[in-house]
Amino acid sequence: MTRGTTLLVLFALTVVGQALTPTTVLTTVDQARLKAVFENARPFTDLASAHYSILGLKLLGAQIPNTHMVKIEGECCQYERVEDNCNYVKSAVDYKSPESLYYASAATKALGNCQLSNSNAQNTLQAAIKDGVDVPTLFFVVSALTNLGLPVNSNEVVNALTEALKTDDSILSGSMALHIAAQLSKETDVKVIFESIEDLVAQADEVGEKYLQFEGDLGLTSFFVVGAYRLAGQQNKAPLIMEDQAVKFANYLLSRKHVQSPKNAYDVAAGLSTLGNNKYHIPVCITRESSMTVSSAQSKVQVRVSNVMSGALGKLTVKADSAERKEDGAVVLSNSALTAVAKDNTLYELDFLKTKAGRGFYTIEFSVAADKPDSRLIGLSGAQVEVKVVTTVNVEEVELSLEDKDQSTPPRVTKVQYPQKTGSNLAGDHHQNLVMKFLLKDKADNSAMEAHQAFVRLTNKRTKQEVIFVAEADDDHVYKFELDIGASAKEHFNSLSGLYAMDLVVGDALIQNPFAWNVADLQLKFPEDSATSEEKPNLYQPREEIKHMFREPEVRPPATVSTAFTGLVLLPVLILLGLWIKLGVNIANFPLSLSAIGFHIGLGSILVLYYLFFVQLNMFDTLKYLAILGTLTFLAGNRLLGSIANKRKK
Amino acid sequence: MATSQANVFTVVSKFYDEYVTTTPQRLKIIDAYLAYIMLTGIFQFGYCLLVGTFPFNSFLSGFISCVASFVLGVCLRVQVNPQNRKDFLHISPERAFADFVFAHIILHLVVMNFIG
Numbered sequence: 008m009t010r011g012t013t014l015l016v017l018f019a020l021t022v023v024g025q026a027l028t029p030t031t032v033l034t035t036v037d038q039a040r041l042k043a044v045f046e047n048a049r050p051f052t053d054l055a056s057a058h059y060s061i062l063g064l065k066l067l068g069a070q071i072p073n074t075h076m077v078k079i080e081g082e083c084c085q086y087e088r089v090e091d092n093c094n095y096v097k098s099a100v101d102y103k104s105p106e107s108l109y110y111a112s113a114a115t116k117a118l119g120n121c122q123l124s125n126s127n128a129q130n131t132l133q134a135a136i137k138d139g140v141d142v143p144t145l146f147f148v149v150s151a152l153t154n155l156g157l158p159v160n161s162n163e164v165v166n167a168l169t170e171a172l173k174t175d176d177s178i179l180s181g182s183m184a185l186h187i188a189a190q191l192s193k194e195t196d197v198k199v200i201f202e203s204i205e206d207l208v209a210q211a212d213e214v215g216e217k218y219l220q221f222e223g224d225l226g227l228t229s230f231f232v233v234g235a236y237r238l239a240g241q242q243n244k245a246p247l248i249m250e251d252q253a254v255k256f257a258n259y260l261l262s263r264k265h266v267q268s269p270k271n272a273y274d275v276a277a278g279l280s281t282l283g284n285n286k287y288h289i290p291v292c293i294t295r296e297s298s299m300t301v302s303s304a305q306s307k308v309q310v311r312v313s314n315v316m317s318g319a320l321g322k323l324t325v326k327a328d329s330a331e332r333k334e335d336g337a338v339v340l341s342n343s344a345l346t347a348v349a350k351d352n353t354l355y356e357l358d359f360l361k362t363k364a365g366r367g368f369y370t371i372e373f374s375v376a377a378d379k380p381d382s383r384l385i386g387l388s389g390a391q392v393e394v395k396v397v398t399t400v401n402v403e404e405v406e407l408s409l410e411d412k413d414q415s416t417p418p419r420v421t422k423v424q425y426p427q428k429t430g431s432n433l434a435g436d437h438h439q440n441l442v443m444k445f446l447l448k449d450k451a452d453n454s455a456m457e458a459h460q461a462f463v464r465l466t467n468k469r470t471k472q473e474v475i476f477v478a479e480a481d482d483d484h485v486y487k488f489e490l491d492i493g494a495s496a497k498e499h500f501n502s503l504s505g506l507y508a509m510d511l512v513v514g515d516a517l518i519q520n521p522f523a524w525n526v527a528d529l530q531l532k533f534p535e536d537s538a539t540s541e542e543k544p545n546l547y548q549p550r551e552e553i554k555h556m557f558r559e560p561e562v563r564p565p566a567t568v569s570t571a572f573t574g575l576v577l578l579p580v581l582i583l584l585g586l587w588i589k590l591g592v593n594i595a596n597f598p599l600s601l602s603a604i605g606f607h608i609g610l611g612s613i614l615v616l617y618y619l620f621f622v623q624l625n626m627f628d629t630l631k632y633l634a635i636l637g638t639l640t641f642l643a644g645n646r647l648l649g650s651i652a653n654k655r656k657k
Numbered sequence: 658m659a660t661s662q663a664n665v666f667t668v669v670s671k672f673y674d675e676y677v678t679t680t681p682q683r684l685k686i687i688d689a690y691l692a693y694i695m696l697t698g699i700f701q702f703g704y705c706l707l708v709g710t711f712p713f714n715s716f717l718s719g720f721i722s723c724v725a726s727f728v729l730g731v732c733l734r735v736q737v738n739p740q741n742r743k744d745f746l747h748i749s750p751e752r753a754f755a756d757f758v759f760a761h762i763i764l765h766l767v768v769m770n771f772i773g
Contacts, residue, residue: 561711561712578700582692582696583692590685590686613762620766
C-alpha cells in the first residue's frame, strides 16, 4: 500500500511541474503582535489561557512578564505587586484532572523554576491509564508525565493507544496519537502510528491549490503539523508529507496570523515555529522588502529570504530568474544574481534599472540555492515579486489654436512651453473651434508615451464651475483636444460667457510627476439669446423656509343666514299644524287608557332619548335605553292598536 | 294659447275639487304630513345649494331623513287607503301604522347618529 501511494505521489509531483512556495512570511511585526496577544492574556482568567500565554511567549523568545499589579479587593486604587505565573498555575491546577495537569505541567516546564506536587499528580495520572481509556486522556496523561519528568510505561501506553484508536478515527485523536508516540521511549514500536501521518494528510482539505487545512480548524491543523514533525524527528524518519503539502500547510497557518485569542496565537506560533525549524521540511519565503516603486532615485529591489519565522537560513545564493513586463510580456532580465545586504543576513538586493527596463509593471521570479547543500529547504523556486518602474514625463510641442469653423481665415497658433503660460488671454467665440495639440514624452528614453489621464479642465474664474474634457491620442501618440465652442455652449458651459482658466491635467500610475498645468486663460463668448441670465440656483444652499399651514376651517355662512334658514325649516311644522286643524283632526277621541298614554309617553321618551344621544350619550348607552323604552312602547302600542282595531271591527 | 292655459287651469281645479270631496279625512291628514315633509326637504336642499355642502354629513342626514320619512308616509298612505284593501288583505291599518312607527324609530336613531 505504501509503495503504491509513493508511486502515485511521485507521479503527481512530476505532473504538477511548477514548485510551490510560501505566499508570505511571519514578519517581526507579526511576531510582535502575537507577543502582545500573549501578554494581554493577563491577568489570567483560566489555566488554559495561562498555559498558552506562557508557552507562546517562550516560543517567540520573549520575556515572560513575571509580576504585575493586581487591584486589592475592596480598596479603591490600591495595587500590590504579585508574583504571578508560578503561583497562579499552582493555585489553578486541579490534581484530579489529567487535562488540568497537562496544562499546568507544560506551563511549569516552560517557566523553569516552578514545581507542582509530583506525588499528587502521579497518582491521578497513573490511575488514569486503565482499560477503555480514550485518546485525549492518554494524551494528557503521557504529556503531563513527560513534562513532570515522571516515568511512563511505554508498552502499556502503546497498547492502550492502539486499542483506543480502533474505535476513534477522528483527526484530532490521530494527531494526539502522534504527540503521544513522540514522547514514548525510542524502542517502542510506533510504526503504525508513524504511517498514519500519510492517511491523516490525505484527509486534509485543499483550498485554491494554495492552502491545506483540516476542517478549517486552525488548532487542529497546527496540532497535526507539530505532532507529525515531532514524531518524525524522534523517529529520525522523514514524515510522509510532500514538499508541496508542507508549503500549503505553511500558507494556511500564515493566512491565519491575524488572530486575537491566546490559544489561536499559540497555534499559529507553534505550527510556524515547527515549519521554521525541523529536520525535514523548511519552506523558504521570499518577500519584497523595498517599496514597490522603482525609480532613478531608488533603483534597487530588496527582498527578504528567510524561513517562515523570518529567521535566517545561512548563506544562500539568490537569483532573479526572469522579470516579465505585464503589459506586453517582454522579459527584461534573466538569471541575475542578487547581492547580499551587509547589515541584515536575510536581505538581498538587485539593481533593477541596470536592466534598462522601461516603465511598466514587472513580475520578478526568484530562485534560491543554499551554499551548503541543505535538503530541508523547500519552495526554492517560483517565488514572485511585483514591482513597478516609473518614469518622469515631459510635455512638448504644445500648440493652441483657435480656428474659424468656416475655415475662412487661417488659424492662429500659439506655442506654449511647460510650465509657462501664454502671455495674453486667448479670446474665442461661438464661431470658432479651440484646438490643442501636445506630445507626452518619457524622459528616460525620450519616446512618445500615453498616459491614463490626459484631461483638459476649463474653470470659470468667476463661478468656479469646472468642465473637464478628455484629450485623445492618435496612433503616433500625439494628443489632440478639440472644442467646438458654439456647440458645447449649452451643454457644458451653461452659456456663461467669461474668463476661463484652461488646465492640462496628466497622470498615470507609472508617472513620477503628474501635473496640472494652467496653459492659458480663455475669454469665451457664447451666443447671448440662449444664455440663461440667472445662474442655476445653487443646490447646496439653504432653501426657503416652508411655513406650516394649519388646516383652515371651512367657509361657513354667516350666522344670520343659518339662523334664518333654521327658522325657515321649522316653518313647515306650523303649516302642518294649520292644515291639520283645518282638516279637523280629531283629538277629542283620545282614549284615556293606560296603553294609550303609555304609548304616547313611550314615543315621546324615545325622542327625548334621541336628543340626549345627540348631545351626550354614545351609541351603546342609547341602544341600551332604547331597548327598554322600545319594549315598553311596543307593549303599550300593541295594546292600544289592538283595542282600536277591535273597536273598528265592532 | 289661452285655451291651453285654460285647460291646465280647469284640469287642476277639477282635480283639486275631486280630491277634496272624494278623499277620506284620514288620507288627507297623511297628505298634509307628506306636504310638510316635502317642504322641509326642499328648504334643506335649497340651503345646501346656497351655502355649500359643509358639513356634508349633516346635510345628508337631514335630507335623507326627509326623503325616508316621505317614503314611509307614502307607504302608510298606500296601505291604509281603503281602495287598496284587496292588495293588503292581511295588513290592517293598525298594523301599517305600527310598521310606520317602528320604521321611524329606527330611521331617527340612524339620522341622529349620522347628523354628527
